[in-house]
Amino acid sequence: MLYGSAGLGTSLLLKACAGNESANTAQSQGNSQTQQAASSSGSGDTIKVGILHSLTGTMAISETTLVDAEKLAIKQINEAGGVLGKQIEPIVEDGASDWPTFAEKASKLIEQNNVATVFGCWTSASRKAVLPVFESKNHMLWYPVQYEGQECSKNVFYTGAAPNQQIQPAVNWMLENEGKQFYLIGSDYVFPRTANTIVKQQLQAKGGEVVGEDYIPLGSTEVTPLITKIRAALPNGGVIFNTLNGDSNAAFFKQLQGAGLGPDKYPVMSSSIAEVEVKQIGAEYLQGHYAAWNYFMTVDNPKNQQWVDAFKAEYGEDRLTNDPMESAYNMVYLWKQSAEKAGIAENLEKVRSAAYGQTLQKAPQGKVTMNPNHHASQLVRIGRVREDGLFEIVNATDSTVEPEPWNEFVPATQGYACNWSDSNKGEKYKVKGT
Amino acid sequence: MLLLQSVFNGISVSSVLLIAALGLAIIFGLMGVINLAHGEFIMLGAYATFAVQSGFKAVLGESGLSLYIIFALPVAFIVTALVGLALERSVIRFLYGRPLDTLLATWGFSLILRQFVRSVDWSLFIGIAVFCLLFFGGLAILRRRLDGQQTRKGANTILLLLSLGIAIVTRVLLGQTDATALTKPWFSARNVDVTAPNWLQGGVPIGSFQFPFARLFIIALTIVCVVATYWFLQRSRWGLRIRAVTQNRSMSACLGIPTRKVDALTFALGSGLAGIAGCAITLLGSVGPNIGQNYIVDTFMVVVVGGVGNLVGTIVAALAIGTLTYLIGSGMFALLLTPVEALNPLADFFTFFATTSMAKVMVFALIIAFLQFRPSGIFPPKGRTAES
DSSP states (O other), X not given: OHHHHHHHHHHHHHHHHHHHHHHHHHHTHHHHHHHHHHHHTOGGXXXXXXXXXXXXXXXXXXXXXXXXXHHHHHHHHHHTTOBTTBEEEEEEEEOTTOHHHHHHHHHHHHHTSOOSOEEEOOSHHHHHHHHHHHHHTTOOEEEOSOOOOOOOOTTEEEOSOOGGGTHHHHHHHHHHHTOSEEEEEEESSHHHHHHXXXXXXXXXXXXXXXXXEEEEOTTOOOOHHHHHHHHHHOTTOOEEEEEOOTHHHHHHHHHHHHTTOOTTTSOEEESSOOHHHHHHHOHHHHTTOEEEESOOTTOOSHHHHHHHHHHXXXXXXXXXXXXXXXXXXXXXXXXXXXXXXXXXXXXXXXXXXXXXXXXXXXETTEEEEEOTTSBEEBOOEEEEEOTTSSEEEEEEOSSOBOOOXXXXXXXXXXXXXXXXXXXXXXXXXXOTTO | OHHHHHHHHHHHHHHHHHHHHHHHIIIIIITOOOOTTHHHHHHHHHHHHHHHHHHHHHHHXXXXXXXXXXXXXXXXXXXXXXXXXXXXXXXXXXXXXXXXXXXXXXXXXHXXXXXXXXXXXXXXXXXXXXXXXXXXXXXXXXXXXXXXXXXXXXXXXXXXXXXXXXXXXXXXXXXXXXXXXXXXXXXXXXXXXXXXXXXXXXXXXXXXXXXXXXXXXXXXXXXXXHHHHHHHXXXXXXXXXXXXXXXXXXXXXXXXXXXXXXXXXXXXXXXXXXXXXXXXXXXTXXXXXXXXXXXXXXHHHHHHHHOTTOHHHHHHHHHHHHHHHHHHHTTHHHHHHTTSGGGHHHHHHHHHTOSHHXXXXXXXXXXXXXXXXXXXXXXXXXXXXXXX
C-alpha cells in the first residue's frame, strides 16, 4: 500500500505538469501551425526573434497575454509576406517570474538561437535583470509595459508609457476635475515609490496637496488600517491615487466599497488597472473609478475594431485587450518597419538608427512614433470604469505626448534628456537653457 | 466613536486571522503536522465558493446570487475536507512523528494543488478519475485474490504502472480532440471574480463610520466556527477521542480507540475549516491560485504565538496580533499618545511605524521578542504531553 500511495502523489504531479503543457498548447493552438510552417521553411529563409516572458509563476497571468499579442502580430506579418521577404520565426522562452532566469534565458536567445531581436519582460525587476546582458552583448530588447522611467538604455526600446505619458496626465486631470487633496497608496516596491515621488513634486508645483501616503506589502490583502487612515485624512472626500499591484487591488476595492467610500466622494485613479484586471476584481466594485492609459479597448477607430476582432478570432470571444498588449503588438510592427528601412535585420546598429522616427500611423490607439530617446510618442487617455467593466474614455490628448525618460519632477534628473541618434548626447545629457 | 471604530476594526482584522488559523490550530496544533498546504486548502475553499456562485448564476440567473453564500459554506467545507482526507490517507499517515517530512510533503502537495486549479479541465479530471478507478479497483480485487506478500508487492507495481499508463493515454487522447468543452480549463491561471451577495455589500452607517456587512458576516461566521469546534472537541464523543489520541497515542490505541480513523477525521476537520475560511475571504479579496500564500505565514504565526495544541491560545493570539496590527498600522497609537506632552517622542516613534508595511515589521519584531520569553507561546502545552 505504501507504493500505491506514493505513486498516487507522483501521478497527480505528472498529470498536473502534462495538464499545464497542454493548456499552453491549447492556448496557442492557432499559432503552433504557423510556427511549424515557418520553421519547416528552413533557417535560411527565416528571421528568428526571441519572445521572453513569464509563462509560469506569479507574473504568468499578465505576461502570457503579451505573448499572445506578439504572436498575433508575427502571424499577421508572416501572412502578409514577412520581413524583407523572410518569415519571422518566434522562439519563446519562459522567464518563470524569476529574475535570474530572465537573464539566463536572454543570454541563451542571443548566443544559442542568434535571434535578431528580443521582445519581452513585464516587471521592472526583470528588465533590470536582463539589462546587463543586452548591454554587454550590445543587443536589442523591446519592452512593452508602462514603467517608472529614469532609464534610457541604448539597447532597449520602451514602447509603454513613461511617467509623463501616464501618471502625470492622470494627476493633472484629477487635480482639475476631482479635487486638490490626494492620498497616495501603493505596493511596497520600486515602481510605486518612484511614481509617488513624481506625483508629490508635481502636486507641489501645481497647487495640490498630499494628505497621506501609505505602502502595503505586495500581495497583502488586509487593508483595514489603510482605509481608516484615508477616512481620517480625507473626512470630506478627496482623490486616492493608487499604484497598488496584484492581489491587493481586489482587496482594496472590495473593502473600500464595504466601508462606504464610494467613487462620488473618493474617486480612485489607478495606474495598474486595465480591462483584464477589472474583469478579475469585478466591475461592480470599480464602477466610477478611473484609470489612465494610452489605449483602452473602447478606443473608437476602425483599426482598433479590426485588431480586437482579429484577437478574439485567434484566442476566443471572451478575451479582452488592454494597454500593455496593444503596446506589445505595436512594438513588433515598429521593429519590422525599422528592419525593413535598415534593409538587414541582423545588423543591429542599422536597425537601431532606422528605428528613430519610425511611425505607426494606424496603431489601434492611433499614431505611435519611436523617438531617438528610445521611448514612443503616444496619445494619453483617461477612462472611467463602466458597468460592463470596460472604460468610458472621458479625456484624450489631441496629439501625441513626447516621452520624457528622465523625469522633470525628480530633482536629480531635472533638465536632462536622452538622445541616441547623436553620439555626443547619448543616454543622459543636460538640456541647454535649463 | 473613535474607540468603537478601533474596537470594531481590530476585531474584524483578528477574525480573519482567527478563521484562517483555526484549521491549522487543529492540524498543526493537535496533530503536529506542519501543514504548508493549509493556504492551498483556503484557496480550494475560495474556488469552491466560485464554483457554487457560477452554478447558481447558470441555473437561477442573477437572482440566484443573493443566496449562494449560504450553500457555498457547506460545499467549501465538504470539498476541502475530502481533499484533506485524501491527503491524509495517501501521504500524511505514513509521516506521523516526522514533522520535517510532513513539511516537505505538504509543501509539495501545495504546489500540486496550485497547479491543479490552474490547469484542471474535464480531460484532466477524467484522466485522474480513470486512474483512481483502475488503481484502487485493481487493488481491491488483488487483495481478495492474492495472498502472498511478495506477489502482492510485485502486482502492485505493475498495477500502478498500468493504470498510470492508461490514465495518461486517456488524458492525451481527450486533450487532442477538438471538443473545447473537454479542454477548456475550469478556472485557468487568471484570478476569478467572486461577487458578494447584495445583502453583504455596503454596511451599517453609524455617524461618519460604516460597519461593512461583509466584516460583520465574517465576525459572526468566526464565532460560530470557534464555538462549534470547541463544542466538538470538548463535548462530543469523537472530540474526546481526538484529545485522547493527541495526548497519548499508544495508550489510546490500547484502550480500543481507532487511532487511524481519529487521525483521518481530525485532518479532514482541520482542512474543512480552512475551506470555510476560504469562503469567507472571497468577500474581502481576490480569488486566484496563489492566494493561499498570502495567509500561510500569518496563520502559522497565530498558532505558534498562541501555543501549539491549544484552541484558546489561538483565539487569544489572533485577537492580540490582529488588534496590534490594526492599532499600529492605522496610527491609532500615535494619535492616542500625541496629546500627552511627555510622550511625544514615543508618539513620533509610533508615527514612523504607522504604515501598513512598517506595522508588519513591528508586529513581527514584537513576536520575536515575545517568543524569547515564552518559546512555547501564550499557553504552553502542559507536562508530559509536550515531549511526545
